[in-house]
Amino acid sequence: MNFRSLRRFSSKIPAIVTDIDGVMIRGGVQVGNSAKAVTTLKTPLKQLNPTRFGHLSAEKVPFICLTNGGGMMEEKKAESVNNILGLQAPYEFRGEDMVICSTPLKEIAYKYENEYVVVSGFGDVVNVAYNYGFKKALHIHEYSALFPFLSPLTTKYKDQAILDAHLEAMQKRLGSSFDIAEVQKKGVSSIPVKACIAFHDVSEMEESLQIFCDLIVSKDGIPGSKRSMADPQVVDVYTTNPDLLYSAAFSLQRFGQGIFEYCLEDLFNRTYGFAPEIIQYGKPNKNTFQYCQKICEKAASKEGLGISNFYMIGDNPLADIKGANQMGWTSILVKTGNYQPEEGQTNDLENPATHVVDNFSQAIELILEAENIL
Numbered sequence: 001m002n003f004r005s006l007r008r009f010s011s012k013i014p015a016i017v018t019d020i021d022g023v024m025i026r027g028g029v030q031v032g033n034s035a036k037a038v039t040t041l042k043t044p045l046k047q048l049n050p051t052r053f054g055h056l057s058a059e060k061v062p063f064i065c066l067t068n069g070g071g072m073m074e075e076k077k078a079e080s081v082n083n084i085l086g087l088q089a090p091y092e093f094r095g096e097d098m099v100i101c102s103t104p105l106k107e108i109a110y111k112y113e114n115e116y117v118v119v120s121g122f123g124d125v126v127n128v129a130y131n132y133g134f135k136k137a138l139h140i141h142e143y144s145a146l147f148p149f150l151s152p153l154t155t156k157y158k159d160q161a162i163l164d165a166h167l168e169a170m171q172k173r174l175g176s177s178f179d180i181a182e183v184q185k186k187g188v189s190s191i192p193v194k195a196c197i198a199f200h201d202v203s204e205m206e207e208s209l210q211i212f213c214d215l216i217v218s219k220d221g222i223p224g225s226k227r228s229m230a231d232p233q234v235v236d237v238y239t240t241n242p243d244l245l246y247s248a249a250f251s252l253q254r255f256g257q258g259i260f261e262y263c264l265e266d267l268f269n270r271t272y273g274f275a276p277e278i279i280q281y282g283k284p285n286k287n288t289f290q291y292c293q294k295i296c297e298k299a300a301s302k303e304g305l306g307i308s309n310f311y312m313i314g315d316n317p318l319a320d321i322k323g324a325n326q327m328g329w330t331s332i333l334v335k336t337g338n339y340q341p342e343e344g345q346t347n348d349l350e351n352p353a354t355h356v357v358d359n360f361s362q363a364i365e366l367i368l369e370a371e372n373i374l
């Protein structure tokens with residue numbers, strides 16, 4: 001085979017997107033020997049197959065972790081996965097390899113760079129939002145601390161020390177140009193809100209439900225005004241994980257972030273008689289899978305390569321397999337997590353995967369063999 005035909009032969013490589021929990025990790029420990037399979041994928045292609053890829057410099061198989069988890073920066077998530085799997089340089093995951101539930105919001109942050117945005121969710125979400133480019137993001141607790149009368153059911157706001165702690169954090173992040181005393185004096189109209197975002201699991205839900213509803217029904221992003229169904233919704237609403245249930249430590253599945261959206265829709269509808277417009281991110285939504293697709297295509301194009309096939313490895317038919325199937329990707333369902341087939345069942349009935357295998361290592365073997373990489 002001459003050089004030109006070799007180049008043609010290797011001008012396309014596969015891209016692999018994998019879920020984390022129930023696939024590589026379960027209950028904080030490694031599933032099987034997932035680390036070994038990750039190490040293979042993190043090895044330059046020219047080392048894996050010198051005959052076919054000898055002409056490439058450092059290209060590896062584009063490989064992304066896609067999870068509906070969140071509440072932290074991507075770098076932190078990578079660090080935690082590396083620790084559990086015992087991965088070390090040069091085979092470790094980096095922040096850019098992680099797509100958590102909020103990551104695709106990076107693409108829309110520019111729209112809100114100079115706008116007030118209220119974010120809700122457990123963990124470090126307001127700093128994550130700030131780092132994405134939402135420079136005037138306020139956590140829902142901070143917004144409540146500015147205007148405690150908005151959240152009368154959240155009894156902890158009767159404690160001034162709690163309010164002060166939120167105000168202090170907000171002041172530190174937004175700088176001295178944000179005059180808290182002045183904002184409080186002028187009231188809610190001094191900071192019109194352009195978007196509200198459930199960045200991660202919403203705790204103390206009554207507070208977020210109340211304020212999101214106030215903002216969605218407002219005419220101008222200021223709680224207090226009330227538009228009718230015929231008026232356009234001026235506050236954009238985003239959620240990042242539609243999962244109703246997820247597997248945790250207890251034997252029965254637990255409610256996931258998705259319940260916030262269901263409650264919000266229902267409450268808004270009951271209160272105002274029409275439905276709110278909500279833009280949903282997170283698996284199985286197409287926008288989240290498209291985001292991963294773009295990252296993989298960009299990585300491959302650095303060395304002039306294209307993508308032969310996209311693969312999604314997951315344990316959840318409703319999130320991972322449904323999403324991948326919608327995109328026309330090859331979906332691979334593993335049996336180490338959410339999917340527990342009944343006796344005699346060989347695939348999920350509602351969202352059947354292209355392949356069903358025992359575990360992550362088998363999935364990687366299947367892909368590398370099908371793509372003539374090993």
Ligand SMILES: [Mg+2]
Nearest residue numbers: 019021022315
């Ligand atoms: Mg999973």
